[in-house]
Amino acid sequence: MEGPSLLALYHRIKRINGKTCTIESEGIKLKGQVDLVPYGKRLIIREGSRYIRVFFGMSGTAVTIKRRKGKPSLTLTAEDGIMLYFYGCSLRVLSAEEFQIYYKPETDIMDIHWDPLLAREKILAHPSEYIADILLNQDIFCGSGNIIKNEVLWRTMVHPLKKIEDIPSEKINEIIGEIITFSYLFYKARVNGSGIRSILNVYRRRTCPTCGSYVKKENLGLGTRVTFWCPDCQD
Numbered sequence: 001m002e003g004p005s006l007l008a009l010y011h012r013i014k015r016i017n018g019k020t021c022t023i024e025s026e027g028i029k030l031k032g033q034v035d036l037v038p039y040g041k042r043l044i045i046r047e048g049s050r051y052i053r054v055f056f057g058m059s060g061t062a063v064t065i066k067r068r069k070g071k072p073s074l075t076l077t078a079e080d081g082i083m084l085y086f087y088g089c090s091l092r093v094l095s096a097e098e099f100q101i102y103y104k105p106e107t108d109i110m111d112i113h114w115d116p117l118l119a120r121e122k123i124l125a126h127p128s129e130y131i132a133d134i135l136l137n138q139d140i141f142c143g144s145g146n147i148i149k150n151e152v153l154w155r156t157m158v159h160p161l162k163k164i165e166d167i168p169s170e171k172i173n174e175i176i177g178e179i180i181t182f183s184y185l186f187y188k189a190r191v192n193g194s195g196i197r198s199i200l201n202v203y204r205r206r207t208c209p210t211c212g213s214y215v216k217k218e219n220l221g222l223g224t225r226v227t228f229w230c231p232d233c234q235d
């Protein structure tokens, strides 16, 4: 689940915020006032000075009506009867100190505190890295995932294996701007429930909508993540 999907999920379940809840999971049983905090690809459940970090992976979700078979990864039961069921998630409990170190909203591409100048500074500190790896670096673009990476490189016409030192300064700015533009399109598609296929131009596409060339697919970069790109439009 990339940042835009996580934020859309947060808005569907945020009515639990401020309610006194029982939190139950394997090895966890807490009761207190709960607040949810969306952060990058993760959702934080805050109860007092404790923080449960929830990672949804590819198939995890949270719903208010129990509709999946099997045991939820975690449940929240509010005193007024509202329930939240988390499925297919991995969890980690953080102390207040650990949370302070972990939480940097200025790096979150969907947060109002997002700082593009800080992102630019951090990108330029990695001159020999591939742009495909940089766009997945959560310390720079918290919440960006493989869909955002592929689509932003296509939209800015940059080859995924271009090194940062070989990308003109203006192009770096364009990439940073396009990360946000595309992420909000992605978010809107999730909120509307229209699906994201209509906003994808290269990710899992056969041909490039601009030039008609066959889209290439390979595991690229140090992270060897699957990458889709147009060999004619992106150089």
Ligand SMILES: [Zn+2]
Residues within 6 Å of the ligand: 208, 209, 210, 211, 212, 213, 230, 231, 232, 233, 234
């Ligand atoms: Zn093309």
